[in-house]
Amino acid sequence: MEKISLVAKHAQDKSETDNIFGVNSAANAKAEIVGKENIVNASIGAFLDASGKLITLPTVEKTMYSLPFDDVANYAPIAGLPDYINAVIDVTFGENKPDAFVKGIATPGGSGAIHHAIWNYTEEGDTYLTSDWFWGPYKTMAREMMRKIDTFMTFDEEGKFNLQACIEKVEALAKVQKNVLLILNTPAHNPTGYSLTDDEWQALIDAFTELCNKKENNIILFVDIAYMDFAPEGSRKFFKKFSNLPANFLVLVGFSMSKGYTMYGYRTGCLLGISSDEQVITEFYDVNQFSSRGTWSNCTRSGMRLLIDLWKNPELMAKVNAERNEYRESMEDRAHTFINEAKEVGLKMCPYDSGFFITIPTTKAEEVGLKLREDNIFLVSLKKGLRIAICAVPAEKIKGMATKIKKAIDQIEG
The missing domain is CATH 3.40.640.10 (Type I PLP-dependent aspartate aminotransferase-like (Major domain))
Incomplete structure (x- = not known):
């Protein structure tokens, strides 16, 4: 049957699947099976606490x-x-x-x-x-x-x-x-x-x-x-x-x-x-x-x-800045924990200074990402690597991540 399109020519074939929310959905589905406490969901680019709740500035x-x-x-x-x-x-x-x-x-x-x-x-x-x-x-x-x-x-x-x-x-x-x-x-x-x-x-x-x-x-x-x-x-x-x-x-x-x-x-x-x-x-x-x-x-x-x-x-702005700085330092601690372990196990990273994300280069991001799901680690696959939303991973779940990512990359890339 001939395909019918009613949209303007410039709008035809516009379609995009949101990879980030897709990974998040997969993580939530796995959590229903193995328990949320056993899942590392590093997909969403928002600052979350240990229970996965959005962290907001009180002031x-x-x-x-x-x-x-x-x-x-x-x-x-x-x-x-x-x-x-x-x-x-x-x-x-x-x-x-x-x-x-x-x-x-x-x-x-x-x-x-x-x-x-x-x-x-x-x-x-x-x-x-x-x-x-x-x-x-x-x-x-x-x-x-x-x-x-x-x-x-x-x-x-x-x-x-x-x-x-x-x-x-x-x-x-x-x-x-x-x-x-x-x-x-x-x-x-x-x-x-x-x-x-x-x-x-x-x-x-x-x-x-x-x-x-x-x-x-x-x-x-x-x-x-x-x-x-x-x-x-x-x-x-x-x-x-x-x-x-x-x-x-x-x-x-x-x-x-x-x-x-x-x-x-x-x-x-x-x-x-x-x-x-x-x-x-x-x-x-x-x-x-x-x-x-x-x-x-x-x-x-x-x-x-x-x-x-x-x-x-x-006075209010000073409180906001102090609250944000506390969270920033918390995220820095998370990042440093991951980076130090990555160095120990020889996991290659893109240069990181600060912020919500750390990226791991790999030529087979999709395959490695799927492999990591077997270890209950959910990352976003990019064209040339894997994005880790360090902002979304509580400190207690970060230790061991780099080791498992390195193992998955070695297994997939050979």
């Missing part, structure tokens, strides 16, 4: 419940509450605000910020770039917006960020496109946990500035900081490097309250624009506000009001 929760409902139930301005934008700028940069014009547009989580960057700074059919270890929805958005995605090798042979590969890819794309959009997820990269160093940032900025000075291209650098609040102190210093860049070098920053404020489902984010040129930043504000009206209209007011209340009360 965030208490402040949210204190907000007047008749206010948070109301519409917010399309661009976001003005004080929310000011708060985002402040908590994002801290003492490292670049010497530049900065504006922001509220978005539904970091995903909304990425959407606007792709939609407004690339043409239909254009290609944008990111590292070859990347968050899957970057590719989904390319398909959805009729763009293409290309990647460069994330790490060099020494396990450092592959500056040469990144710069060469940008320069190659600049020969065929006016606008070159590069998405970098740092610090605490998903899925590897890597963070660019200050020297690596400087090398990239110098190379892109040189390219911009030729006046033939525009560089759009999107920095996805979804996990930044779980990176160590001092991780914001690189923002200062975005000062006094050429007018055709625009930096975009995707802010999200999902991880740093444990508000995953509130979908509260912001797209920040940083430019040395006031006209460029005015254009940024106008076109992205227009796109918001043409997609989701306005964003969730409650999340914005929450950040405003925290920001305006230094």
Whole structure:
């Protein structure tokens, strides 16, 4: 029988199975058989306690419940509450605000910020770039917006960020496109946990500035900081490097309250624009506000009001930071336990600095992942490896994981 399709041509054959939630479902199904206490479910990218319950910041929760409902139930301005934008700028940069014009547009989580960057700074059919270890929805958005995605090798042979590969890819794309959009997820990269160093940032900025000075291209650098609040102190210093860049070098920053404020489902984010040129930043504000009206209209007011209340009360914000820091240190302990064991047994890892995830390279990720399920370990299989959501695994279940993963890889890869 002939297949019938009623959707527009550009929408035909769109389909995607969510691998992460599929693994989570398999883990839950196995838990029904062997008991939840015997399962290591390292699939979901959310911070969980020993019982698998979502960890939230107590002060965030208490402040949210204190907000007047008749206010948070109301519409917010399309661009976001003005004080929310000011708060985002402040908590994002801290003492490292670049010497530049900065504006922001509220978005539904970091995903909304990425959407606007792709939609407004690339043409239909254009290609944008990111590292070859990347968050899957970057590719989904390319398909959805009729763009293409290309990647460069994330790490060099020494396990450092592959500056040469990144710069060469940008320069190659600049020969065929006016606008070159590069998405970098740092610090605490998903899925590897890597963070660019200050020297690596400087090398990239110098190379892109040189390219911009030729006046033939525009560089759009999107920095996805979804996990930044779980990176160590001092991780914001690189923002200062975005000062006094050429007018055709625009930096975009995707802010999200999902991880740093444990508000995953509130979908509260912001797209920040940083430019040395006031006209460029005015254009940024106008076109992205227009796109918001043409997609989701306005964003969730409650999340914005929450950040405003925290920001305006230094005592509350100090409590939030202290609570988050406690959880960050707990996650660091989990990661170090795994990393130390991995070194002992010779398990190869992608370079890890901080964050929710650790990644194990393997050429047979699907097979190894299925093998590990026999040991009741559930990991997410990626194209080139296995992602461990260290954030979701309680400390007492981490010991022994690296040994079992190494054994499974040896058995499957031979």
